[in-house]
Amino acid sequence: MSDRWDYDNMFIDGAWTADDTVGVIKVIDPATEEAIGSVPEAGLKATRAAIAAARRAFDDGPWPRTSPRDRAKVLRRFAAILDERHNFLKKLVMAESGSVGFLADIIQVRGTIDIAEWIAEAMELAVRWTEVSPPAGGPTGMAGHVVVREPVGVVAAITPFNFPFFLNIVKVLPALAAGCTVVLKPHQWTPLDAFEIAKAAQDADLPPGVLNVIAGGPEVGAEMTTHPLVDMVTFTGSTTTGRAIMAAAAPTVKRLQLELGGKSASIVLDDVPEDHVANMGIITSMIHAGQGCAIQTRMLLPEHLLDAYVDGAKRSASSLKVGDPRESDTLIGPLIRERQRARVEAYVQSGLDEGAELVFGGKRPAHLAKGFFYEPTLFVNARNDMRIAREEIFGPVLTVITYKTEEEAIRIANDSIYGLGGGVITGNTARGFNVARQIRAGNVSVQTVGPPTVNVEALGSSGPGWSADQPNGVGITGVFGGFKQSGIGREWGHHGIEEFTELKSIAWS
Ligand code: NAD
DSSP, X not given: OOOOEEOOOEEXXXXXXXXXXXXXXXXXXXXXXXXEEEEEEEOHHHHHHHHHHHHHHHHHSSGGGSOHHHHHHHHHHHHHHHHHTXXXXXXXXXXXXXXXXXXXXXXXXXXXXXXXXXXXXXXHHTOOOEEEOOOEEETTEEEEEEEEEEEOOEEEEEOOSSSHHHHHHHHHHHHHHHTOEEEEEOOTTSOHHHHHHHHHHHHTTOOTTSEEEOOOOHHHHHXXXXXXXXXXXXXXXXXXXXXXXXXXXXXXXXXXXXXXXXOEEEEEOXXXXXXXXXXXXXXXXXXXXXXXXXXXEEEEEEGGGHHHHHHHHHHHHTTOOBSOTTSTTOOBOOOXXXXXXXXXXXXXXXXXXXXXXXEEOOSOOTTOOSSOOOOOEEEESOOTTSHHHHSOOOSSEEEEEEESSHHHHHHHHHOSSEESEEEEEESOHHHXXXXXXXXXXXXXXXXXXXXXXXXXXXXXXXXXXXXXXXXXXXXXXXXXXXXXXXXXXXXXXXXXXXXXXXXXXEEEO
């Protein structure tokens, strides 16, 4: 008998309630297909009650009027409570999202709790809440102005299934830090951890209505994005849903923060020696079964390195253990649902139909009868006009395209509707930075093979989210978000808090 997490009530206006629920959402573990818990499904009436509670808490409650310093104290308490429950949360998140253990440690849970602490630090140290111009003498006496940051208002937060706890926290806490009030709706497949976030909010003494947590599918999301009492939507999910939300939010001109899909490219430069090329991008593109928005799923390889790459990749394929995420040597867990696995299969078939060469994978693992597993899959000799190179697969599939010149590689990397992530692998860090600057994406990594040729320490945090003492790259200065159709706005660090503020200028004379 596996663990179960059942929640009978939603969290609205500081209280647990089942009023106006319309059903029960059953949650399954994608690795075992067994039921692991349930949450109540909100109807439209309950959704409106949550929005109204957030509105009252914003208009009449203390939270938006509390000083940033005092809000930071509450957020620190919030983070400390999550920290105390860390082991419990890790078990829950691994079961609901199919995450392997090391990923739960780096980002899904442990890393997320670190981020919760950094948000409190960033709001105190890095956000400029007021900017005062020195008063100047004028014909009527002294004059001047002050620019202040004020909270946007009521925020609707809507999240996807792949990194549920992480994405719930990086939306909710920055919004709270700014003084906003929030209605959180997690994905219907992974709603459990959001109810634990609600419990932590209550235990941290957040005032009633400041955070409300409800569960439901697209209809609930649609109500949240059209409702006139909502001022801002922060959304992470597919570009298709992002477009629908943008249209839905237009009549009431809501502020938008959209973190959408990607088809990120890594460029291997021609200065990488043949004996270093073997495993490149294999593990990083298959991580979380490929269910990551900024995963570099297109690899651009110089023609002369292809044979060495294929030989090395074939050798490394056997070390990519697919299986139960709870086994410590598992690298690749399941896809979230059968529907997603069928989608990956359709993309793999399209790759074959369009003439790409399958090196390994391309099927379900024979040894796993239960769970939505799929083998790590590598295509080479692909072209950038194939569907496997243009569309987001969201599965463990890497597509390799060869190129002749650096200019061609940059052009192919940028030939995409998306602009979320990117990478450069090089033997020369300075050259890598130069190429990184030409990739039209919000988050680019430079990986130097061999000893660095410039002093990377001296570059400080100028790399994308890079920081020496913060291995997952978030910290108080890291930033994350997309160019082009990968989104609008930025998350993480002080930028992520400032997204939830309006600038107001107050002049005096
Ligand atoms: P999705 O768009 O299907 O669903 C995301 C959320 O939107 C869910 O909570 C869903 O219930 C809700 N929703 C669906 N239709 C809606 C509507 N019409 N109005 C309002 N809400 C609606 O995305 P998904 O399949 O859960 O997640 C995978 C996608 O998320 C991928 O495209 C991935 O790249 C993207 N993603 C982006 C980032 C990022 O930071 N850029 C991070 C993680 C995932």
